[in-house]
Amino acid sequence: MDISFDLLGNALVSGLLLGGFYAAVTIGVSISFGMLDIVNIAHPAFILLGSYVAYIMNSNFGFDPILVSIAATPLFYCLGVAIYHVYDVAFERRGDTALRGLAFFFGLLFITEVALTLIFGVDYRLVEAIYIGPTLHFGVIDLPLRLLVPALVSLAMMGILQLYLSRTFIGRAVQAVAQDPMALRLMAADPSRIKRIAFGLSIATASVAGAILIIIQPIEPSVGRDYIGRIFAICVLGGMGSFAGTLVAAIILGVMENLTATFFGPSWAPAVAFGFLLLTLAFRPSGIFGRA
Amino acid sequence: MKNPIFVLWLIVAALLTFVLARLVDNAYFYFAGYVVLQYIVLATAWNILGGYTGYVNFGIPAFIALGAYSTVVLHKTTSLPLIVMMIVGGIVSGLVGVGTGYLTLRLRGTFFSIATLAMAVVMQTLVTNWAFVGGSRGAYIIRPATVQYLGMNYIEYLFLMMLGLCVLSVGVARAIEKSRLGYGFATIRDDELAAEASGVPTLRLKLIACGLSGGFMGMAGAPLPYYVTYLDPASAFSLSYAVNTIAMPLIGGTSSWLGPILGAILLGTLQQVATVTISSAWSLLIVGVMLVVFVVAAPKGIIGWFWK
Amino acid sequence: MSATDPILQVAGLGKRFGGFVALADIELEVARGERLGLIGPNGSGKSTLVNCLAGTLRNEAGTVRFEGKLLDGAPAHLRTRAGLSRTFQLPRPFGTLTLAENLRVPILYAVQTREGGSRLNIEDRCRALLDTVGLADKAARLPKDLTQIEMRKLELARAMAAEPRLLIADEAMAGLSHGEVDDILALLVRLNEQQGITIIMIEHIMRAVLSFSQRLVVLVAGRKIADGDPQDVVRQQDVVAAYLGS
Numbered sequence: 001m002d003i004s005f006d007l008l009g010n011a012l013v014s015g016l017l018l019g020g021f022y023a024a025v026t027i028g029v030s031i032s033f034g035m036l037d038i039v040n041i042a043h044p045a046f047i048l049l050g051s052y053v054a055y056i057m058n059s060n061f062g063f064d065p066i067l068v069s070i071a072a073t074p075l076f077y078c079l080g081v082a083i084y085h086v087y088d089v090a091f092e093r094r095g096d097t098a099l100r101g102l103a104f105f106f107g108l109l110f111i112t113e114v115a116l117t118l119i120f121g122v123d124y125r126l127v128e129a130i131y132i133g134p135t136l137h138f139g140v141i142d143l144p145l146r147l148l149v150p151a152l153v154s155l156a157m158m159g160i161l162q163l164y165l166s167r168t169f170i171g172r173a174v175q176a177v178a179q180d181p182m183a184l185r186l187m188a189a190d191p192s193r194i195k196r197i198a199f200g201l202s203i204a205t206a207s208v209a210g211a212i213l214i215i216i217q218p219i220e221p222s223v224g225r226d227y228i229g230r231i232f233a234i235c236v237l238g239g240m241g242s243f244a245g246t247l248v249a250a251i252i253l254g255v256m257e258n259l260t261a262t263f264f265g266p267s268w269a270p271a272v273a274f275g276f277l278l279l280t281l282a283f284r285p286s287g288i289f290g291r292a
Numbered sequence: 293m294k295n296p297i298f299v300l301w302l303i304v305a306a307l308l309t310f311v312l313a314r315l316v317d318n319a320y321f322y323f324a325g326y327v328v329l330q331y332i333v334l335a336t337a338w339n340i341l342g343g344y345t346g347y348v349n350f351g352i353p354a355f356i357a358l359g360a361y362s363t364v365v366l367h368k369t370t371s372l373p374l375i376v377m378m379i380v381g382g383i384v385s386g387l388v389g390v391g392t393g394y395l396t397l398r399l400r401g402t403f404f405s406i407a408t409l410a411m412a413v414v415m416q417t418l419v420t421n422w423a424f425v426g427g428s429r430g431a432y433i434i435r436p437a438t439v440q441y442l443g444m445n446y447i448e449y450l451f452l453m454m455l456g457l458c459v460l461s462v463g464v465a466r467a468i469e470k471s472r473l474g475y476g477f478a479t480i481r482d483d484e485l486a487a488e489a490s491g492v493p494t495l496r497l498k499l500i501a502c503g504l505s506g507g508f509m510g511m512a513g514a515p516l517p518y519y520v521t522y523l524d525p526a527s528a529f530s531l532s533y534a535v536n537t538i539a540m541p542l543i544g545g546t547s548s549w550l551g552p553i554l555g556a557i558l559l560g561t562l563q564q565v566a567t568v569t570i571s572s573a574w575s576l577l578i579v580g581v582m583l584v585v586f587v588v589a590a591p592k593g594i595i596g597w598f599w600k
Numbered sequence: 601m602s603a604t605d606p607i608l609q610v611a612g613l614g615k616r617f618g619g620f621v622a623l624a625d626i627e628l629e630v631a632r633g634e635r636l637g638l639i640g641p642n643g644s645g646k647s648t649l650v651n652c653l654a655g656t657l658r659n660e661a662g663t664v665r666f667e668g669k670l671l672d673g674a675p676a677h678l679r680t681r682a683g684l685s686r687t688f689q690l691p692r693p694f695g696t697l698t699l700a701e702n703l704r705v706p707i708l709y710a711v712q713t714r715e716g717g718s719r720l721n722i723e724d725r726c727r728a729l730l731d732t733v734g735l736a737d738k739a740a741r742l743p744k745d746l747t748q749i750e751m752r753k754l755e756l757a758r759a760m761a762a763e764p765r766l767l768i769a770d771e772a773m774a775g776l777s778h779g780e781v782d783d784i785l786a787l788l789v790r791l792n793e794q795q796g797i798t799i800i801m802i803e804h805i806m807r808a809v810l811s812f813s814q815r816l817v818v819l820v821a822g823r824k825i826a827d828g829d830p831q832d833v834v835r836q837q838d839v840v841a842a843y844l845g846s
Contacts, residue, residue: 475705481696486688489685490680493709
C-alpha cells in the first residue's frame, strides 16, 4: 500500500477532531452510565432529537444550529428529568434495572427512530452555517471548519461540565452519588434528586451533541445506531465516569476509525468502534484510566 | 404434566395448525403464518437467556443472520436439504453465542448486553463486505417450486418446518423450566452471587443458555433466504427483528414457556394487521410503544394478569 | 488427610482493592469440629476475609487450604461443592423461588454432584431442613413474605442444605432480638455438636460470640492481632484499644 504522508497526516488530524466530537457525543453517557450506573442505550436517540431540532430551526428560520442547541438545553434537561423519574419509579425501586430497565431504554431508542422516520422520512438532512464550507490550510494539512468548530464546542462543553462538577455543591454531590449513595444520604442530600439532576444534565448534553453532529454529517433517523457502539466503546475504554479518560478514548477511536476509513474504505468504519468495545470488554474492562 | 406428554400435545397442536392452513388454502396465510411461527421460535429462544437467566441479548439480528447466511453459503456450494441447513445454522449460531458469552459473561450483565449490541453491528459490517454472499447488494436465492416427496409447494414446506422448530424450541424451553438446569437459571436471574455460593456453576450455565438461545435463533433464521428469495444485509439485520424478539416475551411474560408464545401470536398478528391497514412503520411504532408501556406498567406480562 | 489435621489452613493471605489494603498477612488454622469466633471493628476486613475464603473474591497473596487441598482461585461454586458453605451478611434469598425451592438448589448443585452423592428424596430433605429452622409451615411461600429473622434462618438453612463440613456464618444474628439471637445460637451449637460441622462465626454481638467460641480471632485494619482463648483475648490490651480507642 502506497501510504502518502499527506493522506496520513490529514487522516490523523481529522481523526483527532472527530475524536473531539465523539467526546461530546459520549459525555452524556459518561454521566448516566459511568457515574449513575444507568444503562441509557437510548442516548443516541436523544442526540438525533437534538440534531432534528437544530435542523428545523436552521432550515425554517436560518438560526445557527449551535446557538439553537444551547437554547434548547433546558428543554432537554426537563426531558431527562422526566425520563429518570419514570426509570426510578418503574425499575430502580423495583430492582429490575438489568432486564426491564434496559428494555425500557431500548424501547425508547426504537420508538424515537421510528417516530423520526415517520415525521421526517429517511432523506438525509443537513444544516447550513458559515463555518461549514471553509477549510483552513496549514501546509499539507487541511483543517475543515466543519470538523474544527464541533471539536472546539465539544471541548468547551466538557470544560464547563467539569467545572460544574468540581466547583458547585450539586456537581460534587453528583460525583459523590456515583461513589457512595449512603454517604450522600448522611449529608442530608437526597440521592434521588441528585441523580435526577445528573440525568437531566446528561440528556441536556445530547442537545448540543446533536447540533454538532448535524454539522459534521448529514443525518437520517438510523444514524443513531452507528453511535451506540462508539459511545459505549469510548465510555468503557475511558474508564467510565472519567472525563479525561473519555476525551482520550474518544480521540483514540476517532483516529483509528478515520485511518481505517481512509486506507481500508468507509464501509469498515462501524466495525472499528464495536471491535474496540469487544476487545476492551474482553481484556481490560476497567478502561485506560480505570482502576484494575 | 410430564414433558413427553406435553410434547405430544405440542405436536397435536402443530398438526392441527397445519391442517387448518391446508383448509384455508390461502397463500397469504402461509406467508403471514410463517412470520408468526418464526417469532414464536425467536421469542422462546430469547427468553431462555433473557427471561430464565436475566441476561439481555440485543444481538438477535446477528444470530438470525448467521443462520440465514450459512444457508446462503451452503445453497451456493452444495445441495443439502433444508433440515441440514437448519442444523448447520443452529450449530454456527450456537457456537457464536457461546463465544460471545465466554468473552463477556464474566462481566456484569449490562456489559454483556452492550457487547451483544456491538456484535450485531460487527457481524453486519462483515457480511456487507463479504462478496461471496453478495455483499451490500444481497443475494438471490431460487426457491424450489415443490417438494415432491411430500406433495406440497415450497411455502407450505417452509411453514411445516417452522412448525416443527416451534415444537422443538417450546419443548426444550419447558423441559428446562422443570429441570435442574431451570432452577440453576432462575438462581442466576435472582441473585448470581448467592447462586455461586449455593454450588451453581454460573458461568457454565450462562454459556449453555447462550448456546441454546443463539442456536435456536440461528435455526429460525436458516430458512429465511428461501422465504424471502432475496437476502440483503439491511433486511437480514433489520432492527424490527430485535424489537419484536425482545418485546414478545416481555409482553407475554418471561416466567414461562407460554409467555413468548402469547406475545408472538398477539404482536405478530397485530403487526400483520397494522402493516396491511396502516403501514409497516406505524406497526413497528406500536410494538415499540407497547414494549415500553408493558415494561413500565405490567412487568409480569400477560401471564401476570391471569396467573398470580 | 487424617481426622486431626486442620480443616482450614490460611497462610499469608492478602487482598487489596486498588491502593487500599483490605487484608494483610493473615495466618489462620481451624481444627475439624472447632467453633471459631471472628471479631473486629467495622471495616477491619472480616467480610473480605469471608469472601476470600468462600471464593467470592480472589486473594492476591497467600494460600487457602481446605481439607488439605489448595483452593487457589477456585470459584465459589466449587468450594461449596467441596464442603465449604457460607451465609451472607445481608440475606440473599432467591426471590422468585419458594422457600423449599431455595433449599432445593444447593441440594441439586452441591450435594448431588459430589462423588457418591446419593439419589436423595429432595422433597423430604427440604422439609427436614426447614423444620430444623422452624420454617416448615412456610415451605410454599416466597422469601418476600418472611420477617427479618425468618430470612436469616432461611439463609442458614440454605447454607446447611449444601451439607457443608465447614460453615462460615457471617453476622447471622445482626439486628435480632435477645430471644432470636439465642435461637440462632442454639441452632449453630446443635449443628456443631450433633453433626460435627466446623463453624466460623463472625459476629458483633459479644455475648453470643463469647458463649459460642472455643477460640477467638480478632481482626483490626486487615491484620490479625489476637488468636486464642476467648476470655484471654478480650482482655488483651490491643483488642480493648481497638474497640474502645486507646
